[in-house]
Amino acid sequence: MIxxxxxxxxxxxxxxxxxxxxxxxxxxKERLYWHIRRIVLNHDDTDDVLQNTFIKVYRNIxxxxxxxxxxxxxxxxxxxxxxxxxKVKSRKLGMDxxxxxxxLVHNLRADVYFEGDDIQLKLQRAIASLPEKQKLVFxxxxxxxxxxxxxSEILETSVGALKASYHLAAKKVEAHLKAQSE
Amino acid sequence: MDEMKKEPDFxxxxxxxxxxxxxxxxRLEENQGITIPKNDGLGIPExxxxxxxERLKExxxxxxxxxxxxxxxxxxxxxxxxxxxxxxVFLGINGYPGNQFTYGDLAQADxxxxxxDNDFGLSSYELAETLALEDMEGNDILEEALEEQNIMEYLDxxxxxxxxxxxxxxxxxx
Numbered sequence: 001m002i003x004x005x006x007x008x009x010x011x012x013x014x015x016x017x018x019x020x021x022x023x024x025x026x027x028x029k030e031r032l033y034w035h036i037r038r039i040v041l042n043h044d045d046t047d048d049v050l051q052n053t054f055i056k057v058y059r060n061i062x063x064x065x066x067x068x069x070x071x072x073x074x075x076x077x078x079x080x081x082x083x084x085x086x087k088v089k090s091r092k093l094g095m096d097x098x099x100x101x102x103x104l105v106h107n108l109r110a111d112v113y114f115e116g117d118d119i120q121l122k123l124q125r126a127i128a129s130l131p132e133k134q135k136l137v138f139x140x141x142x143x144x145x146x147x148x149x150x151x152s153e154i155l156e157t158s159v160g161a162l163k164a165s166y167h168l169a170a171k172k173v174e175a176h177l178k179a180q181s182e
Numbered sequence: 183m184d185e186m187k188k189e190p191d192f193x194x195x196x197x198x199x200x201x202x203x204x205x206x207x208x209r210l211e212e213n214q215g216i217t218i219p220k221n222d223g224l225g226i227p228e229x230x231x232x233x234x235x236e237r238l239k240e241x242x243x244x245x246x247x248x249x250x251x252x253x254x255x256x257x258x259x260x261x262x263x264x265x266x267x268x269x270x271v272f273l274g275i276n277g278y279p280g281n282q283f284t285y286g287d288l289a290q291a292d293x294x295x296x297x298x299d300n301d302f303g304l305s306s307y308e309l310a311e312t313l314a315l316e317d318m319e320g321n322d323i324l325e326e327a328l329e330e331q332n333i334m335e336y337l338d339x340x341x342x343x344x345x346x347x348x349x350x351x352x353x354x355x356x
Contacts, residue, residue, distance in 0.1 A: 022235065029234055037224055050234075051241050058242060108223075116223015123219055143222055170218065177216045 004070050011061045025054055028071065031144070032078045038139040039082040041104045041124070043113040049085050053078045072153040079136065079154070101128040126176035130169050137162055138169035 010020035032053060037046040056077050064073060090100035105128045108114040108121060116124070127135055136155065140146045141162075148159045155162070 025235055025238060030231055033226070033231065034224075037226075038222070041224070043227065043230075047230075051238050054238055055242060055245065113225045113227060114223055115225040116221070119219055120221065120223030123222060127222075142218065143220075173218055174216050177218065181216070 005066070008061075008064060008066060008070060012064075017061075021058060024057070024070075028074055029054075031071075032074065034144060035075060035140070036078050036082045038143060039079070039136070040086060041108060042111065045085065045089075049078070049081050053081050056081065068153055072150065075154040076156075083132070097132075104128065122177055122180045123173070125180070126173045129176060130172060133157075134165050134169040134172070137165045138173065141166050142170070 007020055007023060010016040011024065013020075029050065033046060033050055036049045036053070037043065040046055040049060053074070057074055064070070068076075086097070086100060090097055093100070093103075095103065105121070105124045108116075108124060114120075127138060130138060133155070137151060140151050140154070141148070146154075148162050151157075151162050152159045157165075
């Protein structure tokens with residue numbers, strides 16, 4: 001596997017840029033897809049946001065100083081793109097973010113790319129009820145199994161605060177699932 | 183001693199011990215609480231990731247524009263001008279056919295709604311870093327002009343010691 005420093009150098013060099021970008025996309029497209037998908041929930045919206053994320057990375061790689069790791073920089077761009085996308089969408093629909101989240105979960109029932117049953121729907125409803133930051137932390141830790149140190153670099157939050165956020169989020173999801181199953 | 187061996191006076195339901203093990207296991211499972219499923223039910227179309235690079239390349243090529251390096255503040259200036267132009271074109275097409283428009287015709291509400299409906303990817307910190315505030319007057323950012331009388335009324339209501347304020351001003355002018 002190509003070292004990150006070499007990859008960045010190749011991305012910033014005109015002659016090697018296009019090949020290095022291909023490597024970058026191949027390395028991160030799946031991980032970023034699932035990261036974005038768990039925020040916007042719908043596949044087509046995820047596709048849009050993922051493409052925009054890579055386009056932003058491509059256009060801004062010259063200015064990347066390497067002060068953070070490449071993957072955390074890309075995750076940050078993906079997170080901002082996905083949250084920004086939802087914000088614009090909710091404004092266009094005249095909804096606040098809570099109503100928007102409910103609508104996204106409601107739409108899953110008819111989504112051809114949602115393969116879950118009642119339990120998964122309840123799970124999505126429980127996750128949607130979390131505050132934004134807790135939702136991000138929960139998804140990144142529970143489903144993507146990122147380390148606290150990695151999440152800390154992406155969300156620019158201390159590991160201690162992340163642990164507290166995750167613990168609270170997991171308790172809320174459990175309580176939500178329990179309440180729905182009674 | 184014989185009295186100690188006496189059978190206890192308590193009785194247990196017939197068959198109680200036979201069902202004890204399964205009842206205990208059931209109780210243990212209930213007390214373990216809810217397990218959060220590891221599968222979140224989200225699926226991905228077959229072959230989507232394999233075809234992604236090609237679609238991304240096409241999108242990049244269609245969006246490819248010649249980039250000319252400009253000082254940062256000019257980017258925002260041009261962005262603002264193009265947004266204003268876009269709103270004028272939008273109004274011309276949709277709202278007021280046949281009329282000629284100038285920048286002065288843009289209502290504050292039109293500009294605000296354009297910013298609300300579009301994502302420019304600029305955070306308030308990025309704007310704050312770029313906008314030069316030295317040349318701005320207080321009235322530039324207020325919806326209603328601040329009259330001298332309003333200022334005097336505010337000071338009258340909120341300042342304890344008028345004299346102290348006057349002294350400072352005098353000192354600065356000297």
